[in-house]
Amino acid sequence: MAQRxxxxxxxxxxxxxxxxxxxFFLMPLYVMVAxxxxxxxxxxxxxxxxxxxxxxxxAWATAWNSACTGLTCAGVSVGFFNSLKIxxxxxxxxxxxxxxxxxxxxxxxxxGAGVIFAVLVVAAFIPYQVFIYPLVRxxxxxxxxxxxxxxxxxxxxxxxxxxxxxxxxxxxxxxxxLFSAARVDGGxxxxxxxxxxxxxxxxxxxxxxxxxxxxxWNDFLFGLVFAxxxxxxxxxxxxxxxxxxxxxxxxxxxxxxxxLTALVPLVIYLASGRWFVxxxxxxxxxx
Amino acid sequence: xxxxxxxxxxxxFGSVKVLQNLNLDIASGEFIVLLGSSGCGKSTLLNSIxxxxxxxxxxxxxxxxxxxxxxxxxxxxGMVFQSYALYPQTTxxxxxxxxxxxxxxxxxxxxxxxxxxxxxLQIKPYLKRRPAALSxxxxxxxxxxxxxxxxxxxxxxxEPLSNLDAKLRAELRxxxxxxxxxxxxxxxxxxxxxxxxxxLATRIAVMQNGVIQQLASPEEIYNRPANLFxxxxxxxxxxxxxxxxxxxxxxxxxxxxxxxHVLDVSAYPFAKRPSAPxxxxxxxxxxxxxxxxxxxxxxxxxxxxxxxxMGADTVIWGTCGAEKISVRVNSELKLNPPRGSxxxxxxxxGSASLFSAADGLRL
Ligand SMILES: Nc1ncnc2c1ncn2[C@@H]1O[C@H](COP(=O)(O)OP(=O)(O)OP(=O)(O)O)[C@@H](O)[C@H]1O
Ligand SMILES: [Mg+2]
Numbered sequence: 001m002a003q004r005x006x007x008x009x010x011x012x013x014x015x016x017x018x019x020x021x022x023x024f025f026l027m028p029l030y031v032m033v034a035x036x037x038x039x040x041x042x043x044x045x046x047x048x049x050x051x052x053x054x055x056x057x058x059a060w061a062t063a064w065n066s067a068c069t070g071l072t073c074a075g076v077s078v079g080f081f082n083s084l085k086i087x088x089x090x091x092x093x094x095x096x097x098x099x100x101x102x103x104x105x106x107x108x109x110x111x112g113a114g115v116i117f118a119v120l121v122v123a124a125f126i127p128y129q130v131f132i133y134p135l136v137r138x139x140x141x142x143x144x145x146x147x148x149x150x151x152x153x154x155x156x157x158x159x160x161x162x163x164x165x166x167x168x169x170x171x172x173x174x175x176x177x178l179f180s181a182a183r184v185d186g187g188x189x190x191x192x193x194x195x196x197x198x199x200x201x202x203x204x205x206x207x208x209x210x211x212x213x214x215x216x217w218n219d220f221l222f223g224l225v226f227a228x229x230x231x232x233x234x235x236x237x238x239x240x241x242x243x244x245x246x247x248x249x250x251x252x253x254x255x256x257x258x259x260l261t262a263l264v265p266l267v268i269y270l271a272s273g274r275w276f277v278x279x280x281x282x283x284x285x286x287x
Numbered sequence: 288x289x290x291x292x293x294x295x296x297x298x299x300f301g302s303v304k305v306l307q308n309l310n311l312d313i314a315s316g317e318f319i320v321l322l323g324s325s326g327c328g329k330s331t332l333l334n335s336i337x338x339x340x341x342x343x344x345x346x347x348x349x350x351x352x353x354x355x356x357x358x359x360x361x362x363x364x365g366m367v368f369q370s371y372a373l374y375p376q377t378t379x380x381x382x383x384x385x386x387x388x389x390x391x392x393x394x395x396x397x398x399x400x401x402x403x404x405x406x407x408l409q410i411k412p413y414l415k416r417r418p419a420a421l422s423x424x425x426x427x428x429x430x431x432x433x434x435x436x437x438x439x440x441x442x443x444x445x446e447p448l449s450n451l452d453a454k455l456r457a458e459l460r461x462x463x464x465x466x467x468x469x470x471x472x473x474x475x476x477x478x479x480x481x482x483x484x485x486x487l488a489t490r491i492a493v494m495q496n497g498v499i500q501q502l503a504s505p506e507e508i509y510n511r512p513a514n515l516f517x518x519x520x521x522x523x524x525x526x527x528x529x530x531x532x533x534x535x536x537x538x539x540x541x542x543x544x545x546x547x548h549v550l551d552v553s554a555y556p557f558a559k560r561p562s563a564p565x566x567x568x569x570x571x572x573x574x575x576x577x578x579x580x581x582x583x584x585x586x587x588x589x590x591x592x593x594x595x596x597m598g599a600d601t602v603i604w605g606t607c608g609a610e611k612i613s614v615r616v617n618s619e620l621k622l623n624p625p626r627g628s629x630x631x632x633x634x635x636x637g638s639a640s641l642f643s644a645a646d647g648l649r650l
Binding site: 191 | 360372375389
């Protein structure tokens, strides 16, 4: 009896701690949402923690299609579509290239596979700022600087080492006999990849999609340097909107624009959180 | 016609030579078992026949064609793996048809072959299931089926039964033997289970450290082992070994045991009659030692140590001179000699083996 009571107290402590931690991390989000639903008059007149009295989506609409970045006033919507145009092909390409390379390295073991792998491991941990200047030069030489193709290429190149590492380790955890059986069954390089390895890859694929898509969506630096003025991703536009200093700072619009920008990664995390954990766990057990 | 012919095969991993100067000729329709302890290179040999590892020297001919460096799919082989290696993402049917679909065979041909093989192996009821939903025995049947649908000339098996329990293993062993008799294709089968080897093989290749020690029929391997390693490896309990000196005395050949006991071994079928005295080892299987010596048998004395009852048989352990020996007798005899008592044993030269102590080869 006493024991059970003790247990309940302990449990209460744990929950209390969790609730406090959650509140601590949710506070900024609450402030942002609350502010974005207020008019500027209300923002000026009330505490940042106050609940919006007459919630309105005006700031959201402004943020989406008419907030100003320098001279143009088209909101973050342009950036949203730019970011999609960058994110979808970059994610797809970096994952497919990573998967094929990881598969080749772990099953076909070409001469020099060890060296390639070592280089990739090192590359994955070099701070990428180091490469920016040389890359600008190279891309302008081949005419890809400031273009959609250029920014996609940059994301693919920088995503590749980590993708190859992940896929190589995942495939190294699959039994080699499976590969041998498929070879005896007549499979060549691509047959085995598409008919056997890809169908076995969903656990690692999900992790890769989440990592790459959120990472690419959240990127600011590459977008700023390589995308060019026609393809600025949402993060860059958001920065421009927030930093545009003409008259009074529209906090409500800034907050709405920020939430809009963060929405895509947020949705990806929420929708796939379950698989994410499962994918990592699967990798851990098999790898 | 030779189905598979291996000439001076050499395989190394890094600087370690696993197989060296290995030669093996397999006739069409044979059931060859590669038998040997763990790590002796059986899988390596099988994988090299399948084309799954690189060959560093020598040649592999399959159906009289040089296949040393051919792709696995071009060798006309089917293979069954120890781990089953069934494709987990697809059904049993998908597993069976995987190779056929890649080879772009016509649909009706694929259906015909799947029907034939699934009838033969009784896997029809599970065709729509995934491998994860099958028992070990069912999975191994599917793995065998996947090899069979390929309609190959040579089938390779790498310890296909070793993950199964004893009862199932015995069942599938019989099925495999029947299967071989039915389809008459060449089979090369790796195992370290001597019962499987003795029951399945038309010929057994006993391997040690990447070298084939003896290649012969199961009877030959059992009755006339070519050297001490083979003699020791085959049989359970292992063959008894008594060391001594072999020497010619006039017309007779005598074997003098360590304890001074002398046996007349003139009647032994020597490959070459020894002239000068030499160190030798006499090998007698536990089941070839008789408890109540009859006339004409050579005598041995044994001090009893331990008795092991194993169902149908009873094994009596003891010593002869200073050397440990065992005798296998029928449990019906209800023998129960007390510890330390002496037993008079007898054996016939026809079932005994003599080996040179110097190089271990059969005399
Ligand atoms: N990929 C490899 N790299 C290095 N050494 C290897 C490799 N594969 C096998 N070997 C070595 O080659 C030797 C023979 O291995 P092999 O797998 O042929 O043995 P085996 O007879 O099949 O044994 P088991 O009965 O345990 O399966 C072993 O000593 C093993 O360590
Ligand atoms: Mg093996």
